[in-house]
Amino acid sequence: MNSETEITLIEPYGGRLVDLLAREDAGDLARHAAGLPSLQLTPRSLCDLELLATGAFSPLTRFCGREDYFSILETLCLAGGTLFPIPITLSVHDVSGIPLDGEITLRNANNNPMAVMRVEEIFERDPALELKQICGGNPHHPLAREMASWGRYCLSGALRVIQLPVHYDFPELRHTPAEVRQLL
Numbered sequence: 001m002n003s004e005t006e007i008t009l010i011e012p013y014g015g016r017l018v019d020l021l022a023r024e025d026a027g028d029l030a031r032h033a034a035g036l037p038s039l040q041l042t043p044r045s046l047c048d049l050e051l052l053a054t055g056a057f058s059p060l061t062r063f064c065g066r067e068d069y070f071s072i073l074e075t076l077c078l079a080g081g082t083l084f085p086i087p088i089t090l091s092v093h094d095v096s097g098i099p100l101d102g103e104i105t106l107r108n109a110n111n112n113p114m115a116v117m118r119v120e121e122i123f124e125r126d127p128a129l130e131l132k133q134i135c136g137g138n139p140h141h142p143l144a145r146e147m148a149s150w151g152r153y154c155l156s157g158a159l160r161v162i163q164l165p166v167h168y169d170f171p172e173l174r175h176t177p178a179e180v181r182q183l184l
Contacts, residue, residue: 009181014059014082017177020115020161021053030162033113037097038105039155041090044146046108046165048088049115053161054176063090065156066123073126073133086134091151095122098155113162120157125150 022029041049051057064072064087071079072087090106098104100122106115127147135141167174175183 007184009184012055012058012177012181016058017181018052018055018058018061019178020061020159021164022160022162026162029116029160030113033105033116033162036103036105036116037099038107038113039092039098040107040109040111041114043109045090045106046114048090049106049159049161050164052088052159053115053164054178056177057088058177060084060088062117062159063154063156064088065121066154069123069154070126073129087130089125089150089154090117090156091125092153092155093151095153095155098122104155108165114165115159115161117155117159118157119155121155123154123156124152125154 048057048063052060052062059078059082067079068084069087069089071077072084076083076085078084092098098119100119103116103118105113106117108114127150130147131137131139131141131144134147135144138144
């Protein structure tokens with residue numbers, strides 16, 4: 001390749017690569033998170049948070065709200081028309097103690113604060129529609145059993161991520177979408 005050749009990467013899906021990490025104010029945000037009601041994330045939700053935070057789920061900037069949730073289930077697209085095949089949700093069994101239009105801390109299994117969410121929406125899932133649209137109505141689909149264990153309600157709202165989960169396996173192979181773009 002000669003020096004006159006310019007490498008141009010394709011545009012990130014949805015137009016921009018999402019980055020939800022609060023780098024400069026992570027310490028202040030962690031201290032703020034300590035005084036908020038909290039929710040312990042399931043392993044799946046923690047993975048989803050990491051993918052949202054790093055832009056792997058671009059153009060999503062949050063767990064799906066009601067409008068996007070039902071649009072995806074009915075059309076395989078976000079409400080704005082962008083193709084997105086499965087809703088990324090934060091489901092909970094109990095919404096008591098979760099302040100609508102207030103903030104909560106999202107914690108990992110070790111109770112470490114991972115993110116702060118401003119809860120802007122609380123809505124009910126439609127498990128029957130999810131089973132039909134995601135698993136083809138097959139109750140024996142590998143995901144169907146897990147979906148049956150998800151909470152009845154979904155939360156959505158602005159996210160500020162304090163830290164990403166620590167992974168000890170294959171660290172040399174783990175790169176965020178931004179890091180991959182930089183390597184290319």
